[in-house]
Structures are given as C-alpha cells and as structure tokens.
Amino acid sequence: MGNLQQEIQRLLVLRKSGGQKAVWLSDHNRTALHSVPAGNQPGPPPARAVAPRVPPPAAVPPPAVPLAVQDFRQVSPAVSSPAGAGGVAQVADCSALGWEELQYAVQNCCACQLAAGRKQVVFGEGSPQARLMFIGEGPGEEEDRQGRPFVGRAGQMLSNMIKAMGFERQVQDPARAVYIANIVKCRPPQNRNPEATEVQACLPFLQRQIALLRPQVIVLLGAVPLRCLLGLVGINKYRGSWLDYQGIPVLPTYHPAYLLRFEQQKSKFVEEKSKVWEDLQKVMARLKT
Numbered sequence: 001m002g003n004l005q006q007e008i009q010r011l012l013v014l015r016k017s018g019g020q021k022a023v024w025l026s027d028h029n030r031t032a033l034h035s036v037p038a039g040n041q042p043g044p045p046p047a048r049a050v051a052p053r054v055p056p057p058a059a060v061p062p063p064a065v066p067l068a069v070q071d072f073r074q075v076s077p078a079v080s081s082p083a084g085a086g087g088v089a090q091v092a093d094c095s096a097l098g099w100e101e102l103q104y105a106v107q108n109c110c111a112c113q114l115a116a117g118r119k120q121v122v123f124g125e126g127s128p129q130a131r132l133m134f135i136g137e138g139p140g141e142e143e144d145r146q147g148r149p150f151v152g153r154a155g156q157m158l159s160n161m162i163k164a165m166g167f168e169r170q171v172q173d174p175a176r177a178v179y180i181a182n183i184v185k186c187r188p189p190q191n192r193n194p195e196a197t198e199v200q201a202c203l204p205f206l207q208r209q210i211a212l213l214r215p216q217v218i219v220l221l222g223a224v225p226l227r228c229l230l231g232l233v234g235i236n237k238y239r240g241s242w243l244d245y246q247g248i249p250v251l252p253t254y255h256p257a258y259l260l261r262f263e264q265q266k267s268k269f270v271e272e273k274s275k276v277w278e279d280l281q282k283v284m285a286r287l288k289t
C-alpha cells in the first residue's frame with residue numbers, strides 16, 4: 001500500500017502543477033490515499049485534490065470569440081439553433097438586441113437550410129444613422145464570397161444610382177449615408193428566390209435592423225422584398241407607389257438585376273432604367289421635406 005500511496009500522491013502533485021483541478025480515483029486508490037497520515041502527505045490535501053466520483057467532463061476548447069461576445073452569448077437567446085430536417089429551426093428572438101449583438105447573432109445563425117451552402121453571412125452595411133435604407137432579396141455569388149451586400153454587377157449599378165441621388169455607400173455622414181440589407185442573409189442556391197421557411201426564419205433580423213435604424217425612407221428593390229416585408233404581390237403594380245412599414249414611408253422599385261437583363265436591348269434598358277430613376281427622384285424629394 002505504501003508504494004501505491006506515494007505513487008498516487010506523486011501523480012496528484014504532477015496533475016496539479018499541470019493546472020488540473022480535479023481527478024477521478026477508484027475506491028481502491030481513494031482508500032489508499034486517505035490512509036496516509038495527514039502530516040506526511042507531500043501532495044495537496046485530499047479534500048481539494050480528489051474529485052467527486054464522477055469522471056470530469058471532456059475538455060472543451062473555449063469558443064474563438066472575444067470575451068465581450070462570449071458574455072453576450074451566455075445571456076442572449078438570439079443565437080439560433082441549427083435547422084432541422086424541415087429546413088427551419090426556432091426563429092431567433094432578436095427584438096431587444098443592439099447592432100453588435102444582432103450582427104453576432106446573424107453571423108452565427110443556422111436557423112434555416114441556407115446556412116449549409118453559404119460561404120459567408122451577409123449582414124448588411126452602411127451607417128447606423130442613415131436616413132435612407134435599401135432592401136434587396138438576398139446575397140448572390142459575389143456577395144456570398146465577399147460577405148457584403150450588392151457588390152456584384154447589380155451592386156455596381158445600385159452604387160451608381162445611390163451616387164446619382166447624392167448619397168454614398170461608404171460614408172457615415174447621416175446626410176449622405178445609406179444602409180443596405182437583404183431579406184435573407186445567406187445565399188440561396190443558384191440565386192433562386194428564398195423559400196417561405198427561409199424568409200420566416202430570417203425576417204426577424206431585418207425587422208430588427210429596421211427598428212434600430214428607423215430610416216426616413218425605405219426603398220424595396222424588386223418583388224421579393226415587397227412580398228416578404230409588406231405581403232404585397234406585384235412589383236409592376238406597386239412600383240413607384242408610396243407604401244408604409246410601421247410608420248416608415250416605403251417605395252418599391254425594380255431590382256438592378258432586372259435592369260441588367262435588358263443591357264443588350266438598349267431602348268428597353270433605357271425605358272426601364274428611367275422608371276427606376278423616376279422612383280428614386282420621389283425618394284429624394286421625400287428626404288428633402
């Protein structure tokens with residue numbers, strides 16, 4: 001028993017010096033250790049060194065996130081659980097989140113099946129003080145690659161329109177800033193329209209973005225945001241009409257990708273583009289009042 005006691009004590013000292021706070025001992029070893037007179041124990045006192053008779057949990061590496069984010073994650077229910085076989089999980093409760101918390105929740109969201117195919121989540125971008133907000137349907141291939149909204153060819157066209165309105169994408173000055181977001185934050189495969197379950201899972205994020213921003217005007221780009229945000233069908237019918245989302249004036253117009261379809265048909269391209277410009281002029285007039 002004497003050699004066994006010494007060996008257990010040696011191992012306890014070694015484990016403790018290595019930072020281990022608890023070990024599991026068999027009944028036999030525990031009895032052997034406790035039989036050593038307290039005054040002769042070179043190792044840690046048994047009460048501190050010996051764990052309850054439950055094997056310690058496997059070591060789990062801490063998540064690779066900043067401390068502040070870990071703190072948020074411990075208290076917030078907004079990080080959505082993975083989508084189940086039906087393609088949608090519990091809808092995130094993000095109604096009380098600030099910008100940083102919301103962005104963290106979106107970046108880590110797996111609430112719908114789109115999470116499986118994305119390269120990057122596209123949260124949205126712009127100034128949180130922007131008076132003007134644009135909403136599209138979802139990230140395309142280039143947006144998915146860069147993690148930014150409207151950066152492909154349609155995005156370039158949108159940037160040009162924004163400039164022509166006297167606004168800028170990359171400025172923080174509220175007088176000229178815009179905010180750009182999408183209905184869904186992850187790319188639908190083959191750029192298909194987002195499905196109802198995906199919209200249902202993701203819409204609370206956009207709703208929270210709008211609530212935080214409280215823009216003076218929202219421009220909806222195309223039929224999908226019109227249907228998903230306002231429940232209205234028919235971009236041709238509603239294009240250029242003032243609508244309302246929770247007290248915020250909303251104006252639907254064509255998506256830049258729609259205009260790009262007519263690039264090779266010059267007269268049609270000019271005709272459709274001038275309709276969009278007409279709509280955007282209404283927005284500019286509204287923002288001046």
Ligand code: SF4
Binds near residue numbers: 106109110114184201
């Ligand atoms: S699309 Fe929206 S709901 Fe679906 S995984 Fe991405 S962030 Fe979550």
